Amino acid sequence: xSKRILSIDDDxxxxxxxxxxxxxxxxKIDTAESGHEALEKIKTNLYDLLFxxxxxxxxxxxxxxxxxxxxxxxxxxxxxxxxxKEFFSNLKLASEEGLVFELLEKPVGVDEIxxxxxxxxxxxxxx
Amino acid sequence: xxxxxxxxxxxxxxxxASILENMIENTTRELYQxxxxxxxxxxxxxxxxxxxxxxxxxLIRAERLSIIGQMSAGIAHELNNPMMGILNYIQYCLKxxxxxxxxxxxxxxxxxxxxxxIKIVKDILxxxxxxxxxxxxxxxxxxxxxxxxxxxxxxxxxxxxxxFINKHGTKGLPEIWMKAxxxxxxxxxxxxxxxxxxxxSNKKEIDIDLSQKDKFVQITITDTGxxxxxxxxxxxxxxxxxxxxVGKGTGLGLGICHNIIKVHGxxxxxxxxxxxxxxxxxxxxxERRKH
Numbered sequence: 089x090s091k092r093i094l095s096i097d098d099d100x101x102x103x104x105x106x107x108x109x110x111x112x113x114x115x116k117i118d119t120a121e122s123g124h125e126a127l128e129k130i131k132t133n134l135y136d137l138l139f140x141x142x143x144x145x146x147x148x149x150x151x152x153x154x155x156x157x158x159x160x161x162x163x164x165x166x167x168x169x170x171x172x173k174e175f176f177s178n179l180k181l182a183s184e185e186g187l188v189f190e191l192l193e194k195p196v197g198v199d200e201i202x203x204x205x206x207x208x209x210x211x212x213x214x215x
Numbered sequence: 216x217x218x219x220x221x222x223x224x225x226x227x228x229x230x231x232a233s234i235l236e237n238m239i240e241n242t243t244r245e246l247y248q249x250x251x252x253x254x255x256x257x258x259x260x261x262x263x264x265x266x267x268x269x270x271x272x273x274l275i276r277a278e279r280l281s282i283i284g285q286m287s288a289g290i291a292h293e294l295n296n297p298m299m300g301i302l303n304y305i306q307y308c309l310k311x312x313x314x315x316x317x318x319x320x321x322x323x324x325x326x327x328x329x330x331x332x333i334k335i336v337k338d339i340l341x342x343x344x345x346x347x348x349x350x351x352x353x354x355x356x357x358x359x360x361x362x363x364x365x366x367x368x369x370x371x372x373x374x375x376x377x378x379f380i381n382k383h384g385t386k387g388l389p390e391i392w393m394k395a396x397x398x399x400x401x402x403x404x405x406x407x408x409x410x411x412x413x414x415x416s417n418k419k420e421i422d423i424d425l426s427q428k429d430k431f432v433q434i435t436i437t438d439t440g441x442x443x444x445x446x447x448x449x450x451x452x453x454x455x456x457x458x459x460x461v462g463k464g465t466g467l468g469l470g471i472c473h474n475i476i477k478v479h480g481x482x483x484x485x486x487x488x489x490x491x492x493x494x495x496x497x498x499x500x501x502e503r504r505k506h
Contacts, residue, residue, distance in 0.1 A: 101297055197303060198307065
């Protein structure tokens with residue numbers, strides 16, 4: 089069965105980037121434009137990996153991550169960020185709370201996206 | 216009798232004149248002393264006024280740079296998303312364009328340019344917030360080794376351009392607290408700039424010296440390149456100021472170097488003469504500075 093990935097970002101350019109990156113691959117990509125929409129999708133679908141934007145209106149990435157972890161503690165989450173300092177303290181807090189995530193610096197291109205997905209979902213045997 | 220009286224009166228008058236003369240002399244001396252004190256005081260006040268004006272100038276400049284930094288960071292941050300979009304759209308088009316199509320190389324050029332934009336934005340964000348205030352990542356390292364790493368990175372260019380590197384310094388230099396990647400970035404930047412300056416020079420030399428100065432390690436990087444004019448010299452650490460041709464420099468490199476050294480508790484300054492060369496001096500504290 090195809091591995092399923094969810095991209096959560098309020099910016100259409102980012103959501104479209106992920107759709108284009110996975111076109112023609114064996115991975116199925118869904119998108120959500122807010123933390124609320126993402127939570128609804130996660131409750132009804134099984135995802136193997138999440139890409140989560142940090143800076144979003146209403147519910148930011150850290151708050152979304154807290155709620156996601158209540159539903160699934162195991163799903164790998166990559167937080168996309170430009171490493172803006174206003175979020176450092178939030179990320180530090182999230183880490184101290186024991187919330188598990190990886191950080192990915194924006195902007196990121198298709199090769200890097202595929203590399204990350206393959207290494208997380210398929211491990212070294214993918215190469 | 217009259218003569219005696221007159222003589223007596225003259226004598227008294229002369230005595231009084233002498234007393235008056237002394238009084239005038241004393242008063243004049245006092246006046247001279249007071250005048251000297253006033254002149255010294257005036258000199259002090261002028262010196263203080265000078266210093267105040269310089270401090271005011273520095274404060275205004277620091278404020279201006281801070282505003283530029285904040286605005287740039289805001290703009291750079293907003294550019295990240297559209298740039299990610301553009302990068303991925305072009306990569307997608309490239310993937311679906313045959314190599315023998317003449318659009319293929321154009322798309323490859325487009326990717327080069329968007330990557331250039333991404334680098335500029337990363338530099339702007341780093342300039343405004345190097346993230347060096349974070350305590351983690353500091354370790355004790357030898358400046359000599361970091362310099363050698365920087366020279367290795369640039370070895371191809373140094374060999375190609377036939378530049379002579381003369382590196383020397385005090386043996387047994389103490390290790391210092393640093394974020395090694397950032398200090399290496401400073402050295403790479405300065406040596407790269409020196410290589411740029413040497414392009415048209417007949418004598419192509421870079422002299423690098425390391426020594427201990429009291430509680431600091433001092434590193435000097437001197438080139439025999441084209442030098443920097445007096446007018447440009449006081450602006451070289453300003454963001455976006457560059458003397459390089461368009462497309463060859465963003466004007467952020469030295470500003471970033473300055474920020475890195477400052478956050479390490481050190482200082483960096485530059486001396487230069489047009490047609491002769493340029494010397495950068497860096498002082499880095501041996502003991503870790505608290506933030």
